[in-house]
Amino acid sequence: MLALEGVGFDYPGLVVIDGLDLTVAEGELLVCVGPSGCGKSTLLSLLGGHAAPTRGTITRNGQSRTIYQDGGLFPWLTVRENIAGGLPRGFAPAERTKKIAEWLEITRLAEFADTYPHQLSGGMRQRCELARALAAETDILLLDEPFSALDYQTRTRMRRELVATLAERPRTVVFVTHDIEEAVQLGDRIVVLGSRPTSVRRVLELPIPRPRQPAAPGVAEAEQAIMDELGLS
């Protein structure tokens, strides 16, 4: 479980987040969507424990892993070694090898196990990030615009893969994006954030099974509602 109560965060002379209340239920996939510069990444830093709130309290049960937009993999390690680094400690060597092979398989990176991140395409790198973070088997997964640096087709495919993987291995997910289409494709619940200081403008529940077709009932409407909320229509 993740909960924020009256959370505020300031940089010197700049209020980034103020009076934010948000609760993420166990196993929920919550998407935060908002304009760029609205404090989405700061919100994830707070949830991940990488920054401390200036005001209010954050409750977090369990460990978390964060997936970043780009550059989170260690460039001096191969794909296999990066994924291995994500595994929780305490496995026997044989078990580790098995787990790594499993994640290489799931993310279709087995062929590239011994290549280095800079030799991979952007999509492959993000799949490797995903494998490393999911391999950790933490309760919470935080994603900071993980597919934003990818091209449209790769991005769409990656979303589907994420959905499929999470269906098999559910966990509490907070996914931050500026991409409205991505938000309605993924979220159980979508929180529309306003510009600085970050506040919740609207919350949408989307009890629609995934993968979602763009024209499925409820999907297009949700997209329109978010556009309206952000003043884009």
Next chain:
Amino acid sequence: MAPREWRLASTHGAVSQCAAVSRIVFPLVTGLVMLVAWWGLYEAGAFPIGTVPHPWEVVLAFRDELASGRLIADTIASLYRVAWGFIGAMVFAVPLGLVVGRSAATRSALLPWINFFRSLSPIAWIPFAIIWFGIGDPPAIFIIFIATFFQITLATAAAASAVPRIYYRVAEDMELSATAKLFEITLPAILPQLVTAFRVAIGVAWMVVVAAEMIAVRSGLGFLIVDARNGLRMDLVVCGMITIGAIGIGLDLLFSRLARIPSVRWGFDR
């Protein structure tokens, strides 16, 4: 205007052949041109007597020095001093650089002073080197150490302070200890810059050892040159210079190879 008809065939084989030719043959041609110019100018009487040796005298000097074993012995003496001074500098400079790079307090306390000592010509330390260490290898090794220590420290500190913050966030998620972060994040992250810093430093060390040997010791390639000058043997001076330059190229080549290590290569391929 109508476009001209064109066709592009694979030139891969020809191109790689060209690269090999230009890498090996071109420098040899340049060398040959310089040699011919030297020879020609000498024969034309362009140099006053005793100012520049005849190329053939240099060849003979090489033959004599190799036969007597002195050239080899002096080369080994110089390399030995460079090796110890340089290894010593690496051993102390890299850890210090890591601390300076990662701790803001240490950085503000030490960085100006590291810069101060780095700006001092290592040659300026020769009087102290002789008073503290006498003659022989120790003063020369000390000079090499001084010449490279501050440089490597500074390069390590600069690299360590610029490691992307994202790596440390990932490391925090993985709950790595402070020691683990140092050895598993900071050190591998700066390895490409370290390789470059070592490459620059070994070049400096090789230049400095020659200077140090001209004053503090009675062996090594620097001493060979001073000794030859005292005997007005300009052929021998050139023989020493050629040896020094060739070994300099060799050392640089050796260190540039380090960039090909797989876990370092990412820093050069991007």
